[in-house]
Amino acid sequence: MIKTVEWVSEGVRMIDQLRLPVEEVYPVFRTCGEVAEAIRTMVVRGAPAIGVAAAMGIALGVKSAAGLDRKNSVAQFNTCCETLRTTRPTAVNLFWAIARMKKKFESLTSTPDGFDPREVAREMEKEALKIYEEDIACNKAMAEHGARLIPQDAAVLTHCNAGALATAGYYGTALGVIKAAHEQGKHISVWVDETRPYLQGARLTAWECEKEGIPHTLITDNMAGHFMKRGQVQCVVVGADRIAANGDTANKIGTYSLSVLAKEHHIPFFVVAPQSSIDPTLKSGEEIPIEERSSREVTHIRNVQIAPDGTRAAHPAFDVTPAQNIHNIITEHGILYKPFSESIAALFAE
Amino acid sequence: MIKTVEWVSEGVRMIDQLRLPVEEVYPVFRTCGEVAEAIRTMVVRGAPAIGVAAAMGIALGVKSAAGLDRKNSVAQFNTCCETLRTTRPTAVNLFWAIARMKKKFESLTSTPDGFDPREVAREMEKEALKIYEEDIACNKAMAEHGARLIPQDAAVLTHCNAGALATAGYYGTALGVIKAAHEQGKHISVWVDETRPYLQGARLTAWECEKEGIPHTLITDNMAGHFMKRGQVQCVVVGADRIAANGDTANKIGTYSLSVLAKEHHIPFFVVAPQSSIDPTLKSGEEIPIEERSSREVTHIRNVQIAPDGTRAAHPAFDVTPAQNIHNIITEHGILYKPFSESIAALFAE
Numbered sequence: 201m202i203k204t205v206e207w208v209s210e211g212v213r214m215i216d217q218l219r220l221p222v223e224e225v226y227p228v229f230r231t232c233g234e235v236a237e238a239i240r241t242m243v244v245r246g247a248p249a250i251g252v253a254a255a256m257g258i259a260l261g262v263k264s265a266a267g268l269d270r271k272n273s274v275a276q277f278n279t280c281c282e283t284l285r286t287t288r289p290t291a292v293n294l295f296w297a298i299a300r301m302k303k304k305f306e307s308l309t310s311t312p313d314g315f316d317p318r319e320v321a322r323e324m325e326k327e328a329l330k331i332y333e334e335d336i337a338c339n340k341a342m343a344e345h346g347a348r349l350i351p352q353d354a355a356v357l358t359h360c361n362a363g364a365l366a367t368a369g370y371y372g373t374a375l376g377v378i379k380a381a382h383e384q385g386k387h388i389s390v391w392v393d394e395t396r397p398y399l400q401g402a403r404l405t406a407w408e409c410e411k412e413g414i415p416h417t418l419i420t421d422n423m424a425g426h427f428m429k430r431g432q433v434q435c436v437v438v439g440a441d442r443i444a445a446n447g448d449t450a451n452k453i454g455t456y457s458l459s460v461l462a463k464e465h466h467i468p469f470f471v472v473a474p475q476s477s478i479d480p481t482l483k484s485g486e487e488i489p490i491e492e493r494s495s496r497e498v499t500h501i502r503n504v505q506i507a508p509d510g511t512r513a514a515h516p517a518f519d520v521t522p523a524q525n526i527h528n529i530i531t532e533h534g535i536l537y538k539p540f541s542e543s544i545a546a547l548f549a550e
Numbered sequence: 551m552i553k554t555v556e557w558v559s560e561g562v563r564m565i566d567q568l569r570l571p572v573e574e575v576y577p578v579f580r581t582c583g584e585v586a587e588a589i590r591t592m593v594v595r596g597a598p599a600i601g602v603a604a605a606m607g608i609a610l611g612v613k614s615a616a617g618l619d620r621k622n623s624v625a626q627f628n629t630c631c632e633t634l635r636t637t638r639p640t641a642v643n644l645f646w647a648i649a650r651m652k653k654k655f656e657s658l659t660s661t662p663d664g665f666d667p668r669e670v671a672r673e674m675e676k677e678a679l680k681i682y683e684e685d686i687a688c689n690k691a692m693a694e695h696g697a698r699l700i701p702q703d704a705a706v707l708t709h710c711n712a713g714a715l716a717t718a719g720y721y722g723t724a725l726g727v728i729k730a731a732h733e734q735g736k737h738i739s740v741w742v743d744e745t746r747p748y749l750q751g752a753r754l755t756a757w758e759c760e761k762e763g764i765p766h767t768l769i770t771d772n773m774a775g776h777f778m779k780r781g782q783v784q785c786v787v788v789g790a791d792r793i794a795a796n797g798d799t800a801n802k803i804g805t806y807s808l809s810v811l812a813k814e815h816h817i818p819f820f821v822v823a824p825q826s827s828i829d830p831t832l833k834s835g836e837e838i839p840i841e842e843r844s845s846r847e848v849t850h851i852r853n854v855q856i857a858p859d860g861t862r863a864a865h866p867a868f869d870v871t872p873a874q875n876i877h878n879i880i881t882e883h884g885i886l887y888k889p890f891s892e893s894i895a896a897l898f899a900e
Contacts, residue, residue, distance in 0.1 A: 221858040394848070394856070396746060396770035402849070402857040410858050418848055418863040420746035421772040422804025426869040429806065454772025456779065457811055464810045498744070498768055499752070501851045506744070507752040508571040508760050513768040519776040 202364035202408065205244060205252050207329055211235075212256045214244045217365060221407040232261035232280040239287040239294070242398065246366020247441045247477050248339075248373065251293030252332050254284045258301045259321075259328035266321040270309070273317040277305055289489045290450055290518045292442040292479040297331060332368045338474040338532035339364075339371035346377030346437070346472050346530040347384055354381070354434035357391040357424060360452035361404035362439025362472065373439040373472040375408060377530065382414050390416040391433060393424060395452060397497045397515065421454050428465040436462045440473035440529075447523030447540025448485025449473075453516055459525035468527045475531050480548050485520035493517045552714035552758065555594060555602050557679055561585075562606045564594045567715060571757040582611035582630040589637040589644070592748065596716020597791045597827050598689075598723065601643030602682050604634045608651045609671075609678035616671040620659070623667040627655055639839045640800055640868045642792040642829040647681060682718045688824040688882035689714075689721035696727030696787070696822050696880040697734055704731070704784035707741040707774060710802035711754035712789025712822065723789040723822040725758060727880065732764050740766040741783060743774060745802060747847045747865065771804050778815040786812045790823035790879075797873030797890025798835025799823075803866055809875035821871075822880045830898050835870035843867045 203226075206213045211230035218241070219225055227243075229235045235257030238244050244253045261280030265273040281298050288294060304327045308320045350356065356378050360366075363375030371379055382388045390409055395401035402418055409416035419427070427433050436458055442450045449455070449471050462469040482488060498513035499506060507513065529536040529543075533550070536543040553576075556563045561580035568591070569575055577593075579585045585607030588594050594603045611630030615623040631648050638644060654677045658670045700706065706728050710716075713725030721729055732738045740759055745751035752768055759766035769777070777783050786808055792800045799805070799821050812819040832838060848863035849856060857863065879886040879893075883900070886893040 222855060393772075394746070396744070396772060399856050402861075406861045407858045410861070416862070418845075418857055418861050420803070420848060421770070422743075422746060422807055423864065423866065423869075425807030425810055426803060426866060427864075429869075453770070453776060457772055457775030457807065460775055460814045461807055461810055464814075495768075498770060502854045502856065504852045504854050505572060506749050506852065507768055508757045511752075511756045511760070511768050512766070514773065514777075516773065516776060519773075519779075 202369055202411065204249050204365050204367060204369045205256065205332065207256055207332065211260055212253060214238060214253065215365065216243050217245060217404060218243055221403050231264065232257045233283060235260065236283045236287050239284070246361060247291035247293040247439065248335050248367040248474055249365070250288065250291050251297035251476060252335050252368045254294050255297040255301050255328040255331040257284055258298065259325045262305070262324040263321045266318045268317060270314060270317060274309060288491060290441045290491045293476050296476045300331065301327060335368040335474070336370050339367050339373065339376050341532035342373055342472050342474065342530055343371045343376035343380035345534050346470065347380035349470060349528060349535065350377065350381035350386060350388065351434050353387040355389045355391060355432055357393065357433045357436045358405060359393040359401065359438050359455055359458055360395045361400040361408070363405055363408040365404045365408060366439060373474070374437040375405060377437055377472050378414065379412055382412070388414060390414055391424070391427060392416050392418045393421050393454065394418060395454060396421055400452070424458055425461045428461055428467055433467055435468045435470060437470045437472060440471050440477045441518055442488050443471070443473060443478040443529065444482040444485050444488060445480045445541060445544055446484050447526060447529060447544060449521045449526060450485060450488040450490065450518045451521065453519050456519040456521045459521040463525055469525060470528050470530060471526050472530045475533065475547060478544060480544065485522065488520060491517040552719055552761065554599050554715050554717065554719045555606065555682065557606055557675070557682065561610055562603060564588060564603065565715065566593050567595060567754060568593055571753050581614065582607045583633060585610060586633045586637050589634070595750070596711060597641035597643040597789065598685050598717040598824055599715070600638065600641050601647035601826060602685050602718045604644050605647040605651050605678040605681040607634055608648070609675045612655070612674040613671045616668045618667060620664060620667065624659060638841060640791045640841045643826050646826045650681065651677060685718040685824070686720050689717050689723065689726045691882035692723055692822050692824065692880055693721045693726035693730035695884050696820065697730035699820060699878060699885065700727065700731040700736060700738065701784050703737040705739045705741060705782055707743065707783045707786045708755060709743040709751065709788050709805055709808055710745045711750040711758070713755055713758040715754045715758060716789060723824070724787040725755060727787055727822050728764065729762055732762070738764060740764055741774070741777060742766050742768045743771050743804065744768060745804060746771055750802070774808055775811045778811055778817055783817055785818045785820060787820045787822060790821050790827045791868055792838050793821070793823060793828040793879065794832040794835050794838060795830045795891060795894055796834050797876060797879060797894060799871045799876060800835060800838040800840065800868045801871065803869050806869040806871045809871040813875050818877045819875060820878050820880060821876050825881050825883065825897060828894060830894065835872065838870060840869070841867040
């Protein structure tokens with residue numbers, strides 16, 4: 201069982217995803233600021249995992265303020281939320297988790313008789329753990345729903361890492377669906393897109409497939425079309441960083457191109473994400489903010505220079521796949537069908 | 551002026567493309583076997599450059615046999631051709647150059663009165679230099695023809711390296727067209743696909759654009775669709791390793807995916823290649839042999855491990871773009887229009 205994020209007595213323990221696959225180490229982050237930095241630098245990444253880590257970061261912040269007076273404990277809470285809010289812009293789970301922790305904090309602190317910061321800290325810790333446990337339960341539910349869509353014999357292509365490492369742990373989102381199909385005895389193999397520039401596929405998804413004993417083949421991102429054309433890909437399954445109300449989906453850069461290639465070859469294209477990755481306040485994908493990361497992550501690979509000195513590089517970390525290129529969106533509540541604007545509205549109306 | 555391959559008194563001098571862009575060194579390869587090894591290990595790469603290097607390698611082989619008797623000099627020639635023939639399978643220019651040198655050798659050695667191996671060596675050297683000079687002339691002609699197709703203001707996307715480094719030198723094929731448009735005062739910028747796994751875009755095309763002063767932005771291969779969708783790509787220009795009689799084109803892995811993305815976004819897609827890259831003996835792209843290279847070139851980048859130990863990786867070095875995804879093929883004889891089966895047949899009938 202891969203434990204991506206865990207609450208321990210000293211803080212938040214997370215597998216260092218920057219050091220995988222060569223080293224498997226689990227540093228502990230002891231303050232909200234340390235957790236925020238881990239999110240920013242991608243020690244932890246993946247939309248659901250970022251949400252869980254942020255919730256735990258807030259719980260850490262509130263805990264460290266438990267000895268302060270009420271006013272300062274509220275101030276510390278707000279600083280902590282603000283620090284986390286500015287780490288990464290695209291994955292909505294971050295904002296979702298902050299909003300949920302904020303709501304809880306407000307309900308605990310807006311009592312007419314005042315509040316005990318120690319008691320609030322305990323309750324906030326419980327809320328963070330609830331988010332963690334819900335995420336794992338979500339993963340299992342998504343995996344079960346999604347596995348039904350995977351053919352009995354299938355080479356499944358996935359992009360980036362939407363596995364246990366992208367969530368609180370255990371299953372993951374897209375890779376969870378693949379794992380469940382494999383566990384059900386379906387004859388599954390995985391095409392692992394290496395996923396430049398950060399190589400989450402090569403470093404993380406290949407590592408998870410290896411751990412789970414799922415047959416897999418690593419490819420560079422530009423090989424996907426070639427193998428689709430040869431009939432060697434039966435479906436594409438990816439995660440999501442933010443889904444708009446109409447089903448447009450922001451996910452790791454390269455996902456959009458894959459969706460076009462899948463359409464060209466009549467290959468089903470599935471998105472797997474918890475409801476917390478859906479942002480019903482955005483009408484379409486055009487409104488999703490796309491993070492622009494450092495060009496050095498393109499010009500250098502693990503500190504090895506691959507381009508001439510001073511080369512200008514672009515680095516949008518995500519792109520948007522339009523709803524019409526997606527066959528189904530799989531959430532913990534079941535499989536969403538088109539038109540997604542209706543099925544998403546129904547999901548939020550429940 | 552970039553000098554990719556040059557005939558010098560000690561042998562064949564080539565820029566070491568494995569060490570670019572960090573180092574610019576020009577080792578000399580003194581025997582046919584050394585030239586063959588340089589082709590195999592991709593010290594020199596790019597279909598036209600491979601053809602020129604092979605011709606010079608043969609000239610070197612014949613030169614070293616000039617002191618032998620006739621029988622042994624013929625044997626040495628044949629060994630030399632065979633060594634070169636097995637270096638790389640996809641680029642047809644290699645076989646084209648070998649065939650041309652063979653024809654010349656046969657015409658020189660099949661005289662009724664026997665032949666002087668020294669005289670044959672001099673003539674073979676002349677033939678290799680002729681191939682070299684023709685390649686440079688071809689590049690200039692292709693650049694002029696192709697530049698007409700490039701809009702006045704254009705962000706041009708290119709894949710791999712089809713520049714001076716992929717040919718005998720100076721212009722190149724696809725990048726030659728871009729350079730000529732830039733020299734004509736058109737407002738050109740280049741999207742440089744990094745081109746995994748070998749990174750010819752990041753290492754070589756970015757280096758050439760820098761040398762020529764053409765504005766360029768490096769992207770990972772999986773970003774191309776994103777920028778096309780945003781309207782930031784006006785055309786795609788690529789080279790070719792082998793073109794079948796119907797216009798189907800084998801080129802660096804990833805080219806096919808780009809052609810599908812270009813089609814989706816109604817962006818013109820041009821192939822630039824000399825006639826020597828066209829193989830009229832193959833009916834369609836399905837008959838083009840696709841080189842499978844080492845999986846280590848995927849799991850490691852410049853010797854840095856990016857995937858878990860023992861990860862299986864696929865590495866088709868090329869893919870095939872169907873003729874219907876190509877707008878025009880630009881050769882030294884002019885622009886070919888659809889149906890390519892007819893325009894290619896007409897070219898070879900001339």
